[in-house]
Amino acid sequence: MARLGKSSFEFASKPQLISSASFVSEKERTGPLGGDFDVCCKDDTLGLKSWEKAESRMFESAVRLALFKLGRRSEELDCLIGGDLLDQIISSGFAARELRAPFIGLYSACSTITEALMLGGMLMEGGFARLVACAASSHFSSVERQYRFPLEMGTQSTPTAQRTVTGAGCVLLASSDAGERTPVFENAAMTGGTIGTVVDYGVTDASNMGAAMAPAAAHTIKRHLEDTARDPSDFDLILTGDLGRFGTEMLLELLAGEGINIEAVHEDCGKLIFGDDPKTVCGGSGAGCAASVFASHILPKVDAGEYKKVLFLATGALLSPVSSLQGESIPAIAHAVVVEHAGRTERIGNTKRKE
């Protein structure tokens, strides 16, 4: 049984994270992680007719680039798993049309990348796939006009606001028996995780996503530790998706109330991506935030052994403009995966490249 406790699991087959890619805009490039991203565009329309089309192209390009690094094409994928924030996940759906790979579309808001990684690992463990692309994207301008206000209105940010990351991130998973001969990363494996449960503390302020999502993150962290009998000190990094500064404070406080202290090992992609830039207020957000930061900033460090064991949980706020207008509070979810520095050198010799 690969299941642990109430909602956690482990991967006996240890799916390998063999390549990744990210595609962001100028704003992210000028942040502290700017040098880590693969592609940065000056014009966030990419010369296309809409931000939505541009976001879809970013999603597609991140997947193509992660494959390109292996000398692979998208047709060789056993499966593409992903999603985004736009209504009917059009960024991912239209990208999947171009990529021509079997496609599993998800909606989990900003928790998409960890939902995708988790499912990708499960498909591998069950023998359903040997090469899977997991990807997620978001775009400041397409999201602002969908969830908030037309950009032309020039509305001011509230003190708890976060800036949606314009970007896409893709991670390629390979089963350890796929025998990829020239992986970008040789020493990163997914060893388990926890399926998120929807949590709602009654927050109704759609400009304070951090507060809405922190309880979901706390719930998943607590459950993961309980299910696996682990302690925060078992990880050298517990990485949340996009809680931002306010949400991070709330997470630490919620966990402290449960007697769990993760302060020494906690980081948040939303805090990392824009650093102290006051214009982003509480930091970055969006499905592309955790995806691009993990793909390009964290994963290489796991591969290099800088991090030995990472609990990565992206957090998603499951609201819609309609649900907010109808007076609903904001439910949230956080799916978690464990990514470890784990050598695969011994397996390379006696396997051969697929096909």
Added chain:
Amino acid sequence: MARLGKSSFEFASKPQLISSASFVSEKERTGPLGGDFDVCCKDDTLGLKSWEKAESRMFESAVRLALFKLGRRSEELDCLIGGDLLDQIISSGFAARELRAPFIGLYSACSTITEALMLGGMLMEGGFARLVACAASSHFSSVERQYRFPLEMGTQSTPTAQRTVTGAGCVLLASSDAGERTPVFENAAMTGGTIGTVVDYGVTDASNMGAAMAPAAAHTIKRHLEDTARDPSDFDLILTGDLGRFGTEMLLELLAGEGINIEAVHEDCGKLIFGDDPKTVCGGSGAGCAASVFASHILPKVDAGEYKKVLFLATGALLSPVSSLQGESIPAIAHAVVVEHAGRTERIGNTKRKE
């Protein structure tokens, strides 16, 4: 390796379909399948303040009812997998909040129920879950105003239009070692399927979903037959989700062009649910169409042995109002699962009820 050919798979563990439930409105009750549905509501708001809230309650109720038939509660679920058509899948997300089970949110438009079944089976095969609820919903009134026009405008249907089903369907999967002692269905198992690939033939008419989705259905059927070296006659039913009358014609023609004739074994949930009612024009549609028809009309017949082997593929059109306004055509996808009449009596004796 559980994988077959390019994108098909088989389940060695044969996950059991042990219970199901459906919740529809008066319109569906007066159709030819009316007697099969578990709950039919006269007032499609269920007395709640919005159609969106009602749809979420239908989703939740379908899951609760399928569990109730087993004497189970939602907290006992290892996982809830599902989605719907509303922006940010709020029907499912809010239902998941109430159901308090680990939740995997999907977006695959009207192909959601087969995507959920497929993933549920994969989780089981990998040992990640022993009891999974797969569910999907749609609501005529919430969908009309989101995708088309406010109902108050009283716009007339086009000759290729379909009526969105107001309803939700849930199927409960159990691993064969879960030892459910009192399953509603004892003789229905999922044995395989095919992951859909996005297909787009350039259809831009958002009032003709059947035409947009037929190529995806044809693609998945063809691939399934190729990957598994099967023939249409190996099935006594090939059941599409909601192609409706026009889409069905197109599917048969597309497959005929490939030398595949499924006419003798083909049915479509969208055609079945409203019969010849001229007001529904080409039939039913919506994520709740295939979900409720399969859960309440088809699955009991598989259990009873009326159908021995069913290829069930729900089809989804991956457009959004925004993508249509931006001049995009309509990509579509169809995920398929194989459901077979398969006894489990021999397994019941030596297993015990979970927990």
